[in-house]
Amino acid sequence: MKNFKDLHNKKVKINVDNYKRDWKSRSNKFKKYIQDNKDKVFTAVYPEGITEETFSGVYELKEDRLFWFGIYDLIEVKEKK
Numbered sequence: 760m761k762n763f764k765d766l767h768n769k770k771v772k773i774n775v776d777n778y779k780r781d782w783k784s785r786s787n788k789f790k791k792y793i794q795d796n797k798d799k800v801f802t803a804v805y806p807e808g809i810t811e812e813t814f815s816g817v818y819e820l821k822e823d824r825l826f827w828f829g830i831y832d833l834i835e836v837k838e839k840k
Contacts, residue, residue: 764835766803766818767811771833773797778832792826800836803828 775797778785785793801820806827809815817827 764830765811765814766830766833766835767805767814769803770800770836770838771803771818771820772800772836773828774832774834789826796823803833 773793773796775793778793782790801822803818804821805811805814806817806819816830818830818833819827
């Protein structure tokens with residue numbers, strides 16, 4: 760997948776708005792995770808065993824690998840200089 764902005768090793772936040780549409784269908788564990796971490800900054804990384812060449816559109820959060828997130832479920836956070 761080359762037609763996307765690569766977020767590997769970039770600082771990101773979870774795009775909470777992406778989950779509003781189907782919020783009721785999500786597990787309680789996932790909803791709690793999103794609510795607890797909606798303002799936290801993470802580092803997006805490829806899942807273990809995935810490289811740039813085999814990337815399929817999902818990332819793990821380096822600081823907490825409990826869930827995978829799609830490209831559009833994360834928002835890059837620009838670091839202040």
